[in-house]
Amino acid sequence: MNPRPRGTTGGSPFARLLEMLRPDLVRFAFWLARDRAVAEDVVQETLIRAWKSREELKDQAAARPWLFTIVRREHARLFERKRLPTVDVDQVEALGDPALASDGDAGLEDLRRAIMQLPDEYREPLVMQVLGGLTTTEIGTELGLTQAAVLTRLFRARNRLRVIYGLPAAEDADG
Amino acid sequence: MGNDCKHVRIAIGAEPHAQSPEVTAHLATCAACRQFQAETVALDGRVRAALELPLSKFRKTPMPARRFALAASVVFALLVGGGVWLFRPQSALASEVVEHVLHEPGSWQRRETVSPETLAAVLAKAGVRYNPRLPVMYASPCPFRGHIVPHLVVQTDRGPLTVMVLAHEQDGSNGEFTEGKYHGVVLPAGSGSIAVVAPKGQEFDGALKAVLEGTL
Numbered sequence: 559m560n561p562r563p564r565g566t567t568g569g570s571p572f573a574r575l576l577e578m579l580r581p582d583l584v585r586f587a588f589w590l591a592r593d594r595a596v597a598e599d600v601v602q603e604t605l606i607r608a609w610k611s612r613e614e615l616k617d618q619a620a621a622r623p624w625l626f627t628i629v630r631r632e633h634a635r636l637f638e639r640k641r642l643p644t645v646d647v648d649q650v651e652a653l654g655d656p657a658l659a660s661d662g663d664a665g666l667e668d669l670r671r672a673i674m675q676l677p678d679e680y681r682e683p684l685v686m687q688v689l690g691g692l693t694t695t696e697i698g699t700e701l702g703l704t705q706a707a708v709l710t711r712l713f714r715a716r717n718r719l720r721v722i723y724g725l726p727a728a729e730d731a732d733g
Numbered sequence: 734m735g736n737d738c739k740h741v742r743i744a745i746g747a748e749p750h751a752q753s754p755e756v757t758a759h760l761a762t763c764a765a766c767r768q769f770q771a772e773t774v775a776l777d778g779r780v781r782a783a784l785e786l787p788l789s790k791f792r793k794t795p796m797p798a799r800r801f802a803l804a805a806s807v808v809f810a811l812l813v814g815g816g817v818w819l820f821r822p823q824s825a826l827a828s829e830v831v832e833h834v835l836h837e838p839g840s841w842q843r844r845e846t847v848s849p850e851t852l853a854a855v856l857a858k859a860g861v862r863y864n865p866r867l868p869v870m871y872a873s874p875c876p877f878r879g880h881i882v883p884h885l886v887v888q889t890d891r892g893p894l895t896v897m898v899l900a901h902e903q904d905g906s907n908g909e910f911t912e913g914k915y916h917g918v919v920l921p922a923g924s925g926s927i928a929v930v931a932p933k934g935q936e937f938d939g940a941l942k943a944v945l946e947g948t949l
Contacts (some may be wrong), residue, residue, distance in 0.1 A: 585786050658786070669783040687748075688777065689784045694748065713746035716780075723776050728742045728769065731826060 572612050574703045575621055576605055581630050582622070582689060583643040589685045592674060603632045626690035627700055630682075665723075680715035684710055738897060741766050749773045826920055827910040830928040833877060833884070834895050834915065840886045841893045841932075843870040853886075859883045861898050878902070895930040902926040 583604060587597035607628050608615075615624055658670040673681060683701065686692045690702070698708045712731065721727050741759045745752075749770070752760070760767050834840070846868045858874040859881045870893060871886035880899065885896045900921075909918045917930035 572816045581788055582785075584788060585784060589784065665748055666779065666783055669779055670786070679833070684780070685784060688781050691875060709743070709747035712748070716746045716749075716776065719780060720772070720776060723779065725776065726773055728746060729739050 572609075575618060576608060576625075577682065578606070579622060579625055583625055583693070586626055586685055586689055587629050587633060589673070589689070590630065596633075596636065600629060600633045600636055603636065604628045607632065622688055623696055625690045626686060626692060627696075630686070630700060668722065669719065672719055676715055677717060680711050680718065683711050685717040687712060715718075738763060738766055742769050745770050745773050749777045815896065820910065826899075826926075827917065827928070828912060829878065830897060830917065830919065830930060831910075831912045831915050833897070834930050835913075837873070837875075837884065840871040840873070840884070843886065846888075847869060847872045855883050855885075858898065859898065862898050892931065892935045897927075897928040897930075899926040899928060 580601065583601045584597055587600040587604075588594060590606070591597050604625065608625055609626075615621060640693055650730060658674065673684070683697045686697050686700070687694070694705050694708045694712070697703070698705045701708070703711075713728075717727050717730065735905075737759055741756050742765070744756050745766075760770060782804075786938045847870065852869050852872045855872040855874045861883060869885055870888050871884070873884045874881045875884040875896070876882075877884075877899070880901045882900065883896075883898045885898075886893050887896055895918045901921075910916075911933060914928050914933050916933045916935070917928060919926055
């Protein structure tokens with residue numbers, strides 16, 4: 559064992575990387591699961607998987623999309639393994655989840671609720687892109703979609719949010 | 734609005750910050766699409782802010798049921814510590830854990846595994862979740878610091894390990910300790926702490942690792 563005073567920033571670069579990215583992993587897991595406890599569980603599983611697979615990460619610059627991908631897979635695995643009930647969007651809203659609140663910025667809170675209400679097929683790629691920094695190619699690979707399909711979903715997600723934000727909707731691809 | 738505008742806006746809506754040469758060329762000649770792009774970029778900034786949930790509020794709300802992703806939490810505690818144990822003075826908590834173990838000396842002598850039903854009942858009584866994949870040789874709901882906690886003994890290939898899930902102990906960063914004939918560690922786990930104790934001399938790191946890996 560190698561004792562180290564508490565509170566230092568010691569540890570391997572990989573451990574520090576995980577520590578740094580953990581908040582966004584929790585946020586991503588929450589947007590996927592719409593349940594805080596499940597999100598925490600997913601991230602904990604993710605950190606274990608990441609630690610065991612750390613040799614696979616050749617470039618630390620790619621850590622964020624790599625970890626987001628693991629979060630998404632762990633989320634899917636958790637639901638598959640435990641057969642968790644899906645979360646009713648209205649029920650989440652009814653809870654008045656404080657995680658969605660924003661001090662003094664009602665617009666931001668409305669936007670959070672609007673994102674929460676997006677269908678999974680739109681919300682997931684949007685969060686992967688904006689929060690995770692994944693490219694549309696990476697999103698397509700992860701979701702098993704063509705790049706064109708990813709672009710369409712991202713456009714539609716933002717188009718719905720435009721309306722919530724008080725902007726006119728753009729004409730859709732099918733319009 | 735022509736077809737060009739429609740396709741450009743779809744491209745902007747999909748990737749507000751990435752512009753192909755075609756989009757750039759169109760924007761140079763179309764004020765309406767430039768306005769659309771400006772709006773979308775502004776919206777995207779708000780979307781990013783919206784996605785960055787305040788984790789402080791995230792953690793303040795009590796869970797409807799206490800959840801303990803036991804091994805995962807411990808592993809994370811190890812990770813953020815850089816895979817090393819924290820060096821801390823002997824804590825009162827560690828002493829009380831060892832004292833509790835001493836009061837149940839027979840717990841390490843068990844030769845039969847505890848049934849899943851018994852384990853589930855013990856965990857339910859304490860209001861925690863734990864799904865060990867290593868054999869549980871002993872499980873008892875024990876009073877500890879005013880709460881009922883699961884006192885478990887799991888069998889590893891290095892020997893038995895006592896595991897106490899201390900859901901009500903918020904400050905579990907007490908680190909490694911040695912007391913008398915026992916060696917252990919108290920670490921944060923979930924919203925509480927976990928204490929793991931083994932006889933001194935028993936290879937501890939490997940045993941703990943086995944417990945953690947057994948629960949993955």
